Amino acid sequence: MHSYFYSFGEERLLxxxxxxxxxxxxxxxxxxxxxxxxxxxxxxRINLNEIDELARNMFPPCMRSIHDTLRREHHLKHYGRLYxxxxxKAAGLSMDDxxxxxxxxxxxxxxxxxQKEYSYTIRYIYGKAGKRVQLSAYSCQKIVNENAPGxxxxxxxxxxxxxxxxxxALLVRYGINNDNDxxxxxxxxxxxxxxxxxxxKYFSVKFGQDIPDQSVYHPNQYFLAARRAVNNxxxxxxxxxxxxxxxxxxxxxxxxxxxxxxxxF
Numbered sequence: 001m002h003s004y005f006y007s008f009g010e011e012r013l014l015x016x017x018x019x020x021x022x023x024x025x026x027x028x029x030x031x032x033x034x035x036x037x038x039x040x041x042x043x044x045r046i047n048l049n050e051i052d053e054l055a056r057n058m059f060p061p062c063m064r065s066i067h068d069t070l071r072r073e074h075h076l077k078h079y080g081r082l083y084x085x086x087x088x089k090a091a092g093l094s095m096d097d098x099x100x101x102x103x104x105x106x107x108x109x110x111x112x113x114x115q116k117e118y119s120y121t122i123r124y125i126y127g128k129a130g131k132r133v134q135l136s137a138y139s140c141q142k143i144v145n146e147n148a149p150g151x152x153x154x155x156x157x158x159x160x161x162x163x164x165x166x167x168x169a170l171l172v173r174y175g176i177n178n179d180n181d182x183x184x185x186x187x188x189x190x191x192x193x194x195x196x197x198x199x200x201k202y203f204s205v206k207f208g209q210d211i212p213d214q215s216v217y218h219p220n221q222y223f224l225a226a227r228r229a230v231n232n233x234x235x236x237x238x239x240x241x242x243x244x245x246x247x248x249x250x251x252x253x254x255x256x257x258x259x260x261x262x263x264x265f
Contacts, residue, residue, distance in 0.1 A: 044227070045092040048101055054091075058226035060199060060219045061158045061174060062143060063087050069154040074108040079147050080154035081106075081118070083138055085125050090137035090220045095126040139218045140196050159188075159195040171202070181205045 046054060055067040066084045070076050076084065081102070088098055099122050107114045123129035140157065149156040158170055164186060176182050185205070188198040199216040207229040216222050 044224075045094070046088075047093075048097040051088070051093070051101060054223075054227075058223055058230060060216070060222040060226075061170065061202065062156065063219050063223075064174065065158055065170065066154045070105050074105050075110075076106075077153050077155075079149070079156075081121070082125075083143065083155045085122060086135060086137040087219050087223075089125055089135075091223055095122065095128065098122050098126070137218070137220055140199070140216060143219070144195055157195055157199075159185075159198040164190065174202075174206075176202065176205055178205070 051067070052071070055064050059067060063084060066076065066080050069080070070084070085098065085102070088101070089095075093101070099119060102118060102122060103114055106118055120129055124131075125135055127134040143155070144157045144160045147155065149161055158167055162170065167189065168182060168186065171182055171185060176185065181201075185198050185201050188194045188201055196216045199222070200211050200214055203211045203216065203222065203226070207226065209229060211222065211225045
């Protein structure tokens with residue numbers, strides 16, 4: 001009799017534990033789905049019609065320079081298209097809008113080449129063609145140290161790759177009109193060789209406040225901070241850093257994949 005009741009009690013305990021386990025799993029899955037949906041719904045996006053304004057007011061100089069060249073010349077060489085396409089994707093531009101944006105510009109001079117080559121690359125960037133892997137935008141470290149621009153190239157870091165004369169001209173064009181501010185930015189480049197430091201100083205002059213961490217490490221981190229500085233000029237706080245961390249990743253996988261298909265763009 002004792003043995004029977006022990007087995008029955010043990011069976012009830014096991015049943016109860018299994019029930020609790022299934023209840024926990026069900027709740028966890030539901031919570032995870034809700035969190036994913038909340039993340040997708042709350043993620044900031046950009047659309048086709050606001051790119052010019054965003055470029056003028058919130059893009060870092062490296063990406064604004066590419067944008068200006070694209071609008072002016074209706075053409076970008078390989079790395080210009082690559083860097084800018086990945087940046088816009090990370091900034092929240094959908095693949096359809098990206099396709100339309102680049103088609104509107106690149107098709108002006110060579111519509112057939114866009115249809116045959118460039119459209120494939122845009123799908124590749126968004127993981128819809130080729131290896132079907134989501135590629136990461138390039139960090140400041142990679143932009144500064146890799147793929148040095150040659151003649152007629154538009155990619156690269158202006159603080160690293162422009163000579164002083166052209167850098168000053170770009171900064172004045174982008175609104176740095178105070179001589180002391182201009183010289184302080186240039187000094188960070190020429191004396192300190194601190195290219196991201198010069199970009200951080202440019203940010204502080206442009207927006208009247210320091211960038212979170214007082215450091216620029218990624219074009220999309222700059223853009224997120226600039227967007228918050230414009231929309232909430234007094235509330236530049238730790239939340240900027242937390243959002244910025246989502247883009248503070250090394251993009252070795254992007255290099256590896258692009259190297260396998262180097263002629264995509």
